[in-house]
Amino acid sequence: MADFVLLISDWYRLNARELPWRSTKNPYFIWLSEVILQQTRVDQGLNYYLKFIENYPVLNHLADADEASVLKLWQGLGYYSRARNLHKTAQQVRDEYQGEFPKTYQEIIQLKGIGPYTAAAISSFAFDLPHAVVDGNVYRILSRYYGIDEAIDSGPGKKIFQELADSLIPESAPALFNQAIMEFGAIQCVPNNPDCGSCVLSASCASAFNPELIKKRPFKKGKTKVRKRYFHYLHLEKDQQIALDQRTGKDVWEKLYEFPLIESDDDLAPSAFKDSAHLCYQTKHILSHQHIYAYFYKSTGAEIEGFELKFIDKKDLPDYPIHRLMEKYLESEE
Incomplete structure (x- = not known):
């Protein structure tokens, strides 16, 4: 284990990318970067991070x-x-901690939207506490290196990997090791076709140079069933105003804005659109557990039966937060 920690830490010192959140101990900035980088590539998330701190x-x-x-x-x-x-978490820190980010893992993990991984990251990166991070990169490295085939999406599997990571983290430099193992997974031990020939761990890795084992690890029990949905949007303008609704309920894109919508079971145009609107754009949008087939219709009239329409000034549309489907459609209109 000591060799693993030493090798991966030395590799990081030589290969780490220069990223702004790595040069700060500010827990707010570190937390912000961790939230942005969930489900997001570094090259995409960087500009958002800079915009938020600005x-x-x-x-x-x-x-x-x-x-x-x-x-x-x-x-x-x-x-x-x-x-x-x-x-909401920023408001919680403002109201309960007078705007000062809490300094212990136990307090941090009680904040809204913060789980074990993020709490460990903030604890180690901001306060040098020995809490091991376990994200997708860490699962992949530990599974391949130690030859662990326990499912990472199972209770026993998560426990095994967390305990292993906890046993590895050095109390003298927890932040360095956490950064090192995540960076190693991001640019060396990548999901597909990693370069074992240039890997500092290959001599003692249980999966090195074995394509079948590399592909197999880390192991998951099964995939979540994908749901197909059909969204039919109405683009309606009159007198320099445009119809716009806000999404409500616990669904995708909650509280974002979009055109009036009819969701159906298929790709057929809703009857309300047939005589007064025409299809002008369609696209497929893939989410983690949903495939959304979107159809945009332009109205040739001022009203559509069955809709309670709300209008805003068209020039104010850029001020409203919209989702990617709306962005794609508006880009097609330019």
Whole structure:
């Protein structure tokens, strides 16, 4: 185990990418980067991180912002529950901790939207506490190196990997090791076709140079069933105004704005559109557990039967946070 820690730490010192959140001990900035980088590539998340710290350089600035402004700044990153939780957690820190980020793992993990991984990351990176991070990169490295085939999406599997990671982390340099193992997974022990020939761990890795084992590890029990959905949107304008609705309920894109929508069981045009609107754009949008087939119709009239329409000034549309489907359609209209 000592060799593993030493080799991966030395590799990191030589190969680490220069990223702004790695040069700070500010727990607010570190937390912000961790939330943004969930389900997001570093090259995409970097600009969002910079935009957020420019607009909200202090945690209380984020807490005091209105939710629509936060969602607008997040627009394009997807998984918008992250942005909503980010905002609510900032308010929680403002109200319960006077704007000062809590300094212990036990306090941090009690914050809204923060789980074991994020709490461990903040604890180690900001406060040098020996809490091991276990994310997708860490699962992959530990599974391949130690030859572990326990499912990472099972209770026993998660426990095994967390306990192993906890046993590896050095109390003298927890932040360095956590950064090193995640970076190693991001650019060396990658999901597909890793270069074992240039890997510092290959001499003692249980999966090195074995394509079948590399592909197999880490192991998951099964995939979640994908749900197909059919969204039919109405683009309706009159007198320099445009119809717009806000999504409600616990569903995708909660509280974001979109055109009036009819969701159906198939790709056939809703009867309400047949005589007064024409199809002008269609696309497929893939989410983690949903495939959304979207159809956009332009109205040739001022009203559509069965809709309670709300209008905004067309020039104000850029001020409203919208989801990626809406963005794609509006881009097609330019």
